[in-house]
Amino acid sequence: MPGAADAPPFVVLGVSAGISAYKAVEVCRRLVDAGVHVAPVLTERATRFVGKATFDALGSEPTQIGLWDEASPIPHTRLGQRADLVVVAPATADLLARYAGGFADDLLTATLVATAAPVVVCPAMHTEMWEHPSVQHNLAVLSSRGVTVIPPEEGRLAGGDVGPGRLADPALIVERVLDLLGRPVGVGSPGAAAPATGDLAGIRVVVSAGGTREPIDPVRFITNRSSGKQGHALAEAAARRGAQVVLVTASSRPVGPGVVVVPVETAADMEAAVLSRSEGADVVIMAAAVADFRPKVVHGSKLHKTDGVPELILEPTPDILFELGRRRRQGQVLVGFAAETDRVFERARAKLVGKGVDLMVANDVAAEGVGFDHDTNEVTILGADGSTTEVPLRGKNAVADAILDRVCALLCAR
Numbered sequence: 001m002p003g004a005a006d007a008p009p010f011v012v013l014g015v016s017a018g019i020s021a022y023k024a025v026e027v028c029r030r031l032v033d034a035g036v037h038v039a040p041v042l043t044e045r046a047t048r049f050v051g052k053a054t055f056d057a058l059g060s061e062p063t064q065i066g067l068w069d070e071a072s073p074i075p076h077t078r079l080g081q082r083a084d085l086v087v088v089a090p091a092t093a094d095l096l097a098r099y100a101g102g103f104a105d106d107l108l109t110a111t112l113v114a115t116a117a118p119v120v121v122c123p124a125m126h127t128e129m130w131e132h133p134s135v136q137h138n139l140a141v142l143s144s145r146g147v148t149v150i151p152p153e154e155g156r157l158a159g160g161d162v163g164p165g166r167l168a169d170p171a172l173i174v175e176r177v178l179d180l181l182g183r184p185v186g187v188g189s190p191g192a193a194a195p196a197t198g199d200l201a202g203i204r205v206v207v208s209a210g211g212t213r214e215p216i217d218p219v220r221f222i223t224n225r226s227s228g229k230q231g232h233a234l235a236e237a238a239a240r241r242g243a244q245v246v247l248v249t250a251s252s253r254p255v256g257p258g259v260v261v262v263p264v265e266t267a268a269d270m271e272a273a274v275l276s277r278s279e280g281a282d283v284v285i286m287a288a289a290v291a292d293f294r295p296k297v298v299h300g301s302k303l304h305k306t307d308g309v310p311e312l313i314l315e316p317t318p319d320i321l322f323e324l325g326r327r328r329r330q331g332q333v334l335v336g337f338a339a340e341t342d343r344v345f346e347r348a349r350a351k352l353v354g355k356g357v358d359l360m361v362a363n364d365v366a367a368e369g370v371g372f373d374h375d376t377n378e379v380t381i382l383g384a385d386g387s388t389t390e391v392p393l394r395g396k397n398a399v400a401d402a403i404l405d406r407v408c409a410l411l412c413a414r
């Protein structure tokens with residue numbers, strides 16, 4: 001029986017025996033920061049990867065492992081009945097098989113079988129295991145029963161191999177859990193949840209900001225003059241207006257309350273972070289100055305003058321906004337930025353059409369007090385419907401509100 005309406009949501013955090021079990025600590029901490037009551041349940045073998053004491057300290061109640069630890073002989077029914085949601089991170093191939101098969105031979109699987117609450121599984125394993133037909137079959141079985149699967153990311157795995165299998169970003173897992181619980185996603189700053197009122201209440205907004213850094217070697221990189229101020233102002237303004245905001249940023253500027261911050265460095269990091277979050281978003285605003293080119297070869301150790309002048313061969317980065325336009329789902333609002341120094345409107349209009357967005361915010365960064373690193377900005381918002389809205393020189397917060405006014409109008413019209 002889930003908790004009373006005003007009680008914090010009760011979430012069972014299941015942890016099975018994978019290398020990425022250490023990342024479940026971050027999931028636990030972020031959920032507790034967001035006001036969730038977290039009951040950690042580890043499998044016996046998970047304790048070989050991460051300690052019970054850590055979850056005892058960070059969770060909302062003592063960690064449980066065995067079916068026989070509690071005075072009560074039926075802890076799984078207590079947990080299963082009380083849960084508003086059960087999330088398993090990481091979910092190993094073995095755990096998925098046992099859950100899909102209906103096995104209940106330890107506290108975690110018994111809880112999974114005993115609950116009627118929504119269940120989220122976050123698989124993590126080596127690529128070969130992830131691609132094995134038995135794992136994919138078990139996931140299909142679980143999905144067909146209504147279990148939410150947060151797929152693993154591609155990246156470096158234990159042992160140095162690269163491929164799909166890495167546990168999804170803990171921030172993303174927490175966002176999805178809060179989303180399923182119907183809670184505001186304002187976990188970036190503990191205790192500062194997004195307001196439930198405002199003209200963007202309930203709207204999920206993803207904003208990108210800052211100039212990406214493309215490494216040459218461990219101490220050098222290519223970047224641009226973007227400060228991230230306009231993107232951060234947009235994220236903060238959207239949160240003030242009640243939206244659930246995720247800010248994917250390459251800038252280290254501070255961020256106001258109610259915004260989930262996902263720090264990134266390169267265009268590739270930004271692409272992964274934005275695309276994975278855009279699926280569930282109502283609005284995506286690409287205010288970031290994404291580097292257009294990156295060094296083809298990134299040197300693993302510092303280059304020295306004595307090695308001679310290095311030849312820098314560049315390759316294009318992925319066009320994130322173009323990809324968002326291609327994948328866009330019905331009703332989603334897409335906003336791009338075009339910072340130009342000449343033929344401003346012509347270039348901005350071409351980008352609006354070419355990238356398939358609803359609004360393109362054009363600014364002439366050669367003008368006085370406009371664009372990079374200034375606290376003020378002057379923009380023209382071009383609409384796919386042929387409209388233009390001029391926003392004269394003013395603070396970046398006011399410019400952010402003017403852009404969000406246009407976004408709101410589009411959302412209302414859909």
Ligand code: CTP
Pocket residue numbers: 267286287288289290291292317318319320321322335336337338339351
């Ligand atoms: N953008 C992106 N991915 C890239 C480059 C740009 O998502 N690799 C987005 C920016 O965040 C911005 C919009 O596309 O919202 C326009 O960016 P801009 O740099 O002005 O345009 P480019 O596509 O890079 O074209 P050009 O090099 O001709 O200026």
